[in-house]
Amino acid sequence: MADFETPEIREYPLIPHIHEGAMAGTKPFVAKPEHQKALGFPGELVENWKEVAIDKMGDLLGKYRSLPVFLDSCVKCGACTDKCHYFLGTTDPKNMPVARQDLLRKVYRRYFTFAGKYFPKLVGAVDLTEEVLQDWYSYYHQCSECRRCSVYCPYGIDTAEITMAGREILDAVGIGAKYSNEIIGKVFTVGNNLGLPGPALKDTLEGIEEDVKEDTGVDVRYPVDEKGAEVLLITPSADFFAEPHVDGLIGYGKVFHQAGISWTLSSYASEAANFGIFIGSYENMKRVAMRIREAALDLGVKRIIVGECGHAWRVAYSFWNTLIGPFDFLDPRYPAPQHICEFTYDLIQRGALTLDKSANDHRVVTFHDSCNVARASRMGNMPGGQFIIPREVIKAVCNNFYDMEEGTIGEGTFCCGGGGGLLTDDLMEVRVKGALPRMQALRHVVEEHGVTHMAAICAICKTQFAKVLPYYNFSMDQIISVHQLVGDAVVLGAKQ
Amino acid sequence: MDFLSIAYALVFYFATFVLVVGVGRKIVQYARTPAPLKIPTTPAPTTGTGVALRLGGEVVFFTSLFKSNKWIWVFGWLFHFCLLLEVLRHLRYFIQPVWWWVALIQPFGKYAAYGMVIGLLGLWGRRFFVDRVRYISAPSDHLMLVLLLAIAGSGMLMTFVDHTDIISLKAFVLGLLYGHWQPLPADPLLLIHLGLVAALMIVFPFSKLLHGPGLLFSPTRNQIDNPREKRHVTPWATDTGAGTAG
Ligand code: HEM
Ligand code: HEM
Ligand code: SF4
Ligand code: SF4
Numbered sequence: 001m002a003d004f005e006t007p008e009i010r011e012y013p014l015i016p017h018i019h020e021g022a023m024a025g026t027k028p029f030v031a032k033p034e035h036q037k038a039l040g041f042p043g044e045l046v047e048n049w050k051e052v053a054i055d056k057m058g059d060l061l062g063k064y065r066s067l068p069v070f071l072d073s074c075v076k077c078g079a080c081t082d083k084c085h086y087f088l089g090t091t092d093p094k095n096m097p098v099a100r101q102d103l104l105r106k107v108y109r110r111y112f113t114f115a116g117k118y119f120p121k122l123v124g125a126v127d128l129t130e131e132v133l134q135d136w137y138s139y140y141h142q143c144s145e146c147r148r149c150s151v152y153c154p155y156g157i158d159t160a161e162i163t164m165a166g167r168e169i170l171d172a173v174g175i176g177a178k179y180s181n182e183i184i185g186k187v188f189t190v191g192n193n194l195g196l197p198g199p200a201l202k203d204t205l206e207g208i209e210e211d212v213k214e215d216t217g218v219d220v221r222y223p224v225d226e227k228g229a230e231v232l233l234i235t236p237s238a239d240f241f242a243e244p245h246v247d248g249l250i251g252y253g254k255v256f257h258q259a260g261i262s263w264t265l266s267s268y269a270s271e272a273a274n275f276g277i278f279i280g281s282y283e284n285m286k287r288v289a290m291r292i293r294e295a296a297l298d299l300g301v302k303r304i305i306v307g308e309c310g311h312a313w314r315v316a317y318s319f320w321n322t323l324i325g326p327f328d329f330l331d332p333r334y335p336a337p338q339h340i341c342e343f344t345y346d347l348i349q350r351g352a353l354t355l356d357k358s359a360n361d362h363r364v365v366t367f368h369d370s371c372n373v374a375r376a377s378r379m380g381n382m383p384g385g386q387f388i389i390p391r392e393v394i395k396a397v398c399n400n401f402y403d404m405e406e407g408t409i410g411e412g413t414f415c416c417g418g419g420g421g422l423l424t425d426d427l428m429e430v431r432v433k434g435a436l437p438r439m440q441a442l443r444h445v446v447e448e449h450g451v452t453h454m455a456a457i458c459a460i461c462k463t464q465f466a467k468v469l470p471y472y473n474f475s476m477d478q479i480i481s482v483h484q485l486v487g488d489a490v491v492l493g494a495k496q
Numbered sequence: 497m498d499f500l501s502i503a504y505a506l507v508f509y510f511a512t513f514v515l516v517v518g519v520g521r522k523i524v525q526y527a528r529t530p531a532p533l534k535i536p537t538t539p540a541p542t543t544g545t546g547v548a549l550r551l552g553g554e555v556v557f558f559t560s561l562f563k564s565n566k567w568i569w570v571f572g573w574l575f576h577f578c579l580l581l582e583v584l585r586h587l588r589y590f591i592q593p594v595w596w597w598v599a600l601i602q603p604f605g606k607y608a609a610y611g612m613v614i615g616l617l618g619l620w621g622r623r624f625f626v627d628r629v630r631y632i633s634a635p636s637d638h639l640m641l642v643l644l645l646a647i648a649g650s651g652m653l654m655t656f657v658d659h660t661d662i663i664s665l666k667a668f669v670l671g672l673l674y675g676h677w678q679p680l681p682a683d684p685l686l687l688i689h690l691g692l693v694a695a696l697m698i699v700f701p702f703s704k705l706l707h708g709p710g711l712l713f714s715p716t717r718n719q720i721d722n723p724r725e726k727r728h729v730t731p732w733a734t735d736t737g738a739g740t741a742g
Binding site: 015017018020061062063064065066068069070072073074075076077078079080081082083093096098099102113114115119121122123124147150151152153154155156157158161282317318319321322325326335336337374375376377378381382383384386387411412 | 546
């Protein structure tokens with residue numbers, strides 16, 4: 001399959017010994033000049049890159065409190081060193097969260113602190129060199145910004161923030177990653193990550209309507225650009241066709257249908273994902289999000305609901321109100337925005353859906369908490385609702401549910417290995433190795449409880465697992481959407 | 497007044513100045529730098545009281561560290577708790593008459609020295625024996641532990657082996673506080689102890705010892721999880737033209 005070895009799943013997870021330089025050469029393709037320029041970055045490495053990088057670092061230090069606080073506060077206690085799935089899977093010490101931070105911290109110290117200016121050797125401060133820049137490019141693209149390390153750090157130091165800053169600096173000197181930057185460009189020009197234009201989207205949705213009709217005999221609608229609909233659904237564009245995503249979309253449609261609530265997609269804002277967050281660019285993140293506000297106003301909807309997507313939900317839940325709020329034009333009786341799981345859960349609570357759990361009897365299900373939902377957002381009105389609500393939804397539609405081991409789910413959930421802008425073939429080795437801890441936990445419930453399927457609520461998780469499951473001797477269709485389970489169990493037609 | 501007493505008096509004024517101004521400047525920097533986005537590590541409290549409890553738990557019990565690594569927690573918490581006891585016990589040199597509770601903790605404070613040393617040695621051991629921690633340790637990380645161990649060690653030698661003249665020392669300290677200087681007992685152990693303490697005060701604002709104030713300013717820990725209910729706005733971020741329509 002590839003020129004690297006898939007790590008071995010052991011009976012008990014082990015903290016590996018470090019192997020320096022294990023992933024040193026690994027890095028994603030560099031963005032082409034036209035992709036860089038579309039986002040307002042220089043096309044290629046600028047001549048005075050050192051100066052630009054240091055200036056940019058100074059700029060960011062003044063804009064984000066997290067940076068000076070995190071860079072100053074780390075005591076090198078080591079508590080985070082065994083918490084990153086990329087370290088556990090690759091054994092490269094620079095993939096330990098604190099070491100990843102140190103790549104930036106040692107330059108910060110050299111140029112911005114008294115100790116680093118006058119006693120660099122003592123505090124491990126170094127000049128910004130070509131080599132350091134290469135390390136940044138390599139190791140800031142071996143972090144999925146999953147925030148697992150921040151849960152376990154005594155000061156909440158979030159390496160994701162450092163990685164975002166690192167990528168911002170890299171973009172500022174002209175070497176961005178192809179994958180993220182090209183995709184953001186597509187959103188600006190076409191409206192979604194996949195570059196799927198409006199007419200193609202319409203065709204696809206019509207096709208889905210036909211399939212559902214054929215399957216169930218019921219006219220379930222998958223509308224787009226319908227003015228005056230009650231709900232605007234913002235969902236990752238992967239939901240429009242790829243397996244297993246599209247079965248989730250089919251599920252959302254069935255839920256709306258049964259709830260009797262009019263809804264629509266938007267061809268202008270046909271993307272929930274917001275890769276602006278991955279590259280730490282506030283401006284790009286805002287520009288991507290603004291399309292959604294515009295679409296909501298244009299279509300005159302009363303509510304915005306977000307489909308299954310992890311970091312999209314983070315941006316929507318945590319950032320939208322700041323970036324594109326206030327949402328005073330929406331119906332104040334509903335949270336703005338609302339997650340599709342919150343919506344379905346509400347209907348289930350009210351008894352508004354007729355569910356036939358036995359439709360899922362051929363499945364034994366576990367649930368993968370997506371990192372950005374788990375550690376960077378919430379559902380419902382109490383802390384931790386993001387863990388309870390999707391599980392309650394699954395249990396309401398499915399008789400066989402088993403959780404994976406404590407410490408690998410909930411706030412301690414392991415990232416799928418493909419988040420944060422790493423979901424690209426040029427980083428396959430990082431993705432496969434980073435999936436090790438999740439695969440280990442999955443293997444455990446498969447052996448213990450005969451689990452057949454892992455459900456998730458994130459387009460990146462689903463794509464990533466479909467790709468890496470086979471490396472660990474699972475099959476690619478063992479990953480499914482939560483709303484596929486829901487869709488299969490919903491009894492269409494008048495309420496019985 | 498002998499030269500040594502004057503030198504130590506000046507060093508302590510200088511160290512106090514550096515500590516107060518240095519840490520003060522850092523706190524002002526942290527407080528003035530905006531946190532443009534809501535980034536609490538969730539599940540996070542949804543109220544201000546909840547956040548106060550979260551931070552309180554981190555300061556008093558090191559809750560996150562407890563979740564993450566029991567060895568570091570045991571050694572680290574032991575060290576900090578004993579350090580706190582030591583500092584409180586030392587208040588007797590700075591106040592007259594000595595508060596009743598400072599008198600009460602004197603015997604515990606005395607033995608806290610052992611706890612401090614055990615904690616520090618445990619933490620230091622990790623820097624040699626755990627390959628991951630060895631990898632991330634800079635010379636300054638070792639030196640900080642050495643410094644604290646030397647402070648504790650010199651203190652313990654005075655307490656348990658070779659006493660110093662505590663009465664004159666207290667006169668010296670109160671003299672510093674009230675501005676009529678008194679001579680300092682020229683005891684080598686005491687001079688070492690005090691010299692190292694002054695060094696600790698001076699490096700504080702320039703080192704990782706900023707983790708104390710840092711924790712309180714950490715946005716992942718001190719933000720309320722209420723972005724949908726309350727629009728979070730900060731100067732530079734919101735100026736970029738939000739809410740153009742509607
Ligand atoms: C608000 C007050 C403070 C809090 C909440 C706090 C908390 C912590 C925590 C959680 C750690 C990591 C675990 C460990 O290694 O112990 C740590 C490390 C450390 N703290 Fe503190 N601390 C505080 C004040 C101080 C002060 C005043 C000092 C010294 C004067 C200090 C010295 C250290 C040192 C040297 C380490 C690193 C230990 C090592 O090398 O492993 N701390 N602190
Ligand atoms: C961070 C600051 C300090 C630390 C960590 C520290 C630590 C210690 C420790 C562990 C001991 C031995 C146990 C005990 O008797 O309590 C001790 C003793 C002592 N310390 Fe400190 N000390 C500090 C600051 C000071 C200062 C500022 C003074 C002077 C005003 C001082 C004066 C003494 C004396 C005189 C003793 C001997 C007490 C006796 O003989 O009973 N220390 N110190
Ligand atoms: S847990 Fe936090 S303080 Fe400890 S080494 Fe990691 S980042 Fe630094
Ligand atoms: S944010 Fe996630 S991927 Fe990045 S260093 Fe922390 S644990 Fe690793």
